Amino acid sequence: MTSFFRQRSIRYPLAALSLLGVLAAVFLFFFQFWIGLLFTVLFVVGLGFAWTLEEKTYLDAEKHIETLSYRMKKVGEEALLELPIGIILTNEKNIIEWANPYAVKMFDSETLVGEELPRLSEQFHTILKGDSHDAHALTIGEQTYNVHYKAEEKLIYFFNITKQKEVEELYHADRSVLGILLIDNYDELAQTMDDQTRSHLNSIVTSCINRWGIENGIFVKRIASDRFLAVLNEETLAQLEKNKFSILDDIRDTTGEHRTSLTLSIGVGTGSASLIELGELAQSSLDLVLGRGGDQVAIKRSDGKLKFYGGKTNPVEKRTRVRARVISHALRDLIQGSDQVFVMGHKMPDMDAIGAAIGVRKMARMNHIEGFVIVNFNELDASVTRLMDEIEQDTDLFDHFIDSETALSMITERSLVVVVDTHKPSMVIDERIVDKAEKVVVIDHHRRGEEFINQTMLVYMEPYASSTAELVTELIEYQPKHEELTMLESTALLAGIVVDTKSFTLRTGARTFEAASYLRTKGADTVLVQRLLKEDIATYIERAKLIEGVELTEEGIAIATGENEKAYGSVLIAQTADILLTMQGVIASFVIAPRMDGKIGISARSLGEVNVQRVMEELGGGGHLTNAACQLNVESVKVAKAMLKSVLNDLQNEEE
Template sequence: MKKKFPAVMLILHLLALGMLIPSFLLIDRSNTIANVLIGAAFALILSCIVYTIIYSQNSMRRISKMNQHLESSAAEFMNSLPAPVAVIDNNRQFVWYNQIFAEKIGLGQDVYGLEFESFVKIDMDLLSSNGSALCPINGCIYDVTAEKFEKNDMSFLVLYFHDQSNYYTIKHEMSESHPNVLIITIDNYDEIMQNAKESEKAQTSVETEKLIENFMSKTNGFIKKTSPNTFFAIIENRHLNEIINSKFKILEAARSIKIAGKYPLTFSIGVGQGADSLSESEDIARQCLDMALGRGGDQAVVKTDTGYRFFGGVSNGVEKRSRSKTRIIANALQDLIMNSERVFIIGHRFGDLDSVGAACGIAGAIINLEKEAFIAVDRTKNLATNLIDKIDEATDGALFVTPSEAESMITPNDMLIIVDTHNKDYVESHTLYERAHSVVVIDHHRKTVNFIDNAVIFYHEPYASSASEMVTELIQYFNYPVDGKIAGCFADALLSGIMLDTKNFVMRTGVRTFEAAAFLKKLGADTIAVKHLFSNSIDSYRRKTQIVASAKIHNNCAIAVADFDSDDIRIVAPQAADELLGITDVDASFVIYKTSKTVNISARSLGGLNVQVIMEQLGGGGHQTMAATQLENVTMEEAAKALIIAIDDCKKNSTDL
């Protein structure tokens, strides 16, 4: 390799030359000046000679040492290697490289003496710690390995460049061609089609199959119809990623197919991406499909390493009319109750009338089965204290216990029933949940990622209006030993829960909702007594109107900020959100309020906008028409800005579908 002449030597030679020329010109005019210049010039020349000798000796010594080292390491062999090899010193400068390195890495450029990191973009810290690192160079991917050699006062790092381009090309192609299972189902096909004419059924079937054929025509996969409402597809990664990036436009296209001109068709899609085999992919696809159906349908679900991704979900769920599932669940639940010594019941944190009402309803049925029941509630953090006091009075205070008392009481022979939530993080007592050996979940909220996965019975019905409605249906099928009627106070509790979540039978109200209410009325539910459970003080009413008056409209959403503290803020804030839905052209309402160091957002909608999706972006959840979230370590202003961004994203995504 060529050694470059140091710049300082060139400068010294030029200075010497610059002094000699004027000295000859001045020799006749001023011998003194000429002699001084000549003396200085010769001194510089002598310095150059000495510097050159010393520099040459050092360079020769360095090159000699390195050559001696390379000879001992078979330098000729390294130079003939079919892979690029380079040697750098302690200053990470090139001191040697073989011919193939010059051709493939250096591209003919002389890199001797250059900084290695300025020429090869690689993380040297990673290379030093791991001994190897991947590095893209000149369109190729190299696996660079390092080996350190030390001898006497010389230290070198030998770098070997292994071309892995073909391997990564093959790996990329295998990843792109990896097959995945998709399961597509038509939501509530039987319920929608049962009253349709034969011609309408045939037309719907043709339009549906055409839509799916067009969907698959853009891929090299295939699809198989396994039942009137279910399709199995195999799609390669390259095409599946395109479908995911397009946000499953087939969901929007499916809604354009209407049975009898008025019932839109909706799809639920489970995607089994990331599996090692087709069998595993099918299992993942079924899990994702269950998640999609558990969230109300009309959406696609993709499982990722960190959880799930959701697409769609802008339509209202269609009520299911079949009671066979309810009867089977009721029989299984009664068997578990009868085989347990005691039953503990909990709802979600900051329980409301639906949570406490459902717990009271199932407790009343358990008491009728002559079993001991306890409801664990934190009275200091509950929004249904009026109902708790009412039940306490009717049962002589024998039903409710604190979470800590329940935690110390529960044994392996007892069971735990969780109502109005299926999320591990939202239960009234996480310790009680962990100590329970037998767990049953009864909930109507759309399924979230962190759901309870160890339940003996997971009764999840996102089409139900409330958990109280679900409990009302279940207790109808219990086989009571004596009297099948629960006490009137428990019927009041269940009716209050239904009225809360349906906003007095206005929202999310189906046929089964009214049937449940009629059954409770037969049991002696008192609508006047239930109405009193919703009453507020005059001060609470003033605070609610203050929140409503502060609201602003953004993108057809009413946003209000409660910038005051009060003991009943958790009650008046959701009530204010309900009131804001009465404003013309408002799709959803949001009330932001603070409790302690936590900023809360209560969200409501009439169904035109899915507030659950918006709250999930902020770390919360809930239902399509009623959701909430809690934000830590943020100000009210920051929460409002984050909410506006989430609203705009949701609106944009629903427009793009």
């Protein structure tokens, strides 16, 4: 440090000035002695003062630097010990060797030396295994810390972010949320009422919704006769979720007391700072709720995540002939604008999927367009196989049944693909066909789920219908009459209705009987239907074995399981669930068994008290309130049963 300061540049000008002064003094002595003497005295005094001042400045600076260095070292020690940052030094075995007082105070301990990090908090297992550049959140008591782990130095830093977290939580809790409330069947009921009754009903519904808004701090504005706009924040939404949107039950119960049957559907958009995006999310959620049958709440976040609440009632039939005619005409235009029509159902097709596919193929024929039904001939259950045996007798019809590979080679840009009895891309016979097609139509009677076929040109989803075969039958009625349904085609459609309604006992509306009546006039053979749906003795025995090992809970939930080594048909599993539901004391039934495709299948049935649709959706499936199913890629029936019980317990805890 000393040599550095002695090399300061001020010394060089002083040395040069001294040399010049000596030369000047010598010159003045030769010129005039007394002037030279006076100059010499003054110069020596001035030069001595300058050198003394430079030396003093240097010594003062050196002393200041030494003092500053000491102070900085002391400040560093003070900072290490007193700054509100926790610091912990560990060894290779993650045992604490040193911790500053702040870190000791954080863990409310006298000393941390000698403690193992994982004993202080289980979260240290994750922190120590993580990347050194990652920050981890750690909660200690009521405080939250950002933890930075330096693996090379074995140092851990703790930064208190409790206040920051509180501000973030306040921000998120105060973010805007938009909701659209729709009275499901208002128009249908209002049409049959006089002005006074309609006004009274409006008053009841409006007061109920306004009261709900005031109680929860929600701004509610009626924007149409059957529609309300709700503005709230995230904190209020969380409270509504906690209460499971009690407004659904309030509307249903209140209007029920006045001999009306109104239900409410709510679409909620959240998770975005853009009001435009929130509005789009809310409308998208409402569309999804209506596709699932109404009387529910769908909450859609900007990241695409969805939550559903409600859905406790069976959908009330509210389709109109007008909608069926409009859809039929739109489908006719699409068919006529195509060079070929390909119809495809779901994997392991049942009678409803095959019957509906045959019906759509017939619609193509009615419009003079070639139509083909895509099937996997290796994935047919017994009843469908018997139908295929009958179809083989009709050469013209059988020649239009093709496999997926053939369909892929035939599809062009003008081809139309119609998906029936499912709306999930993962459930179709071959997803490549949907991806390749330019024009896709979906016809389904299941409640809409989160997974959906994108870029469809026409969607006809009616969860109020008993079956897809019923929907297709109605569409056929409005197609050109160039060609009538044959006996076999009518029988296939009727068989699809019979299977999905359990011989007209479940989910059967007036329109179901109208469709069946139409098919009967076209030559549908009810005796052939019964013959197609007959089962052999071996199947009956297999079903009895499944029922034999049933487990019945105190709540009335029956769970039957198959053997891991066997493969059961999907129809057999479904029939077993149906039979269990007829047993005394059973309110819901679940049958778990390996399927032909290697997956573990679960068929679920309910009398309405248990929403089996929600149960199956949690496991990746779907369906209706009283009839649903799923397929699991797990190694055993035991694992599938444990997953089912876990979901049932979670949903039961939610309701409590």
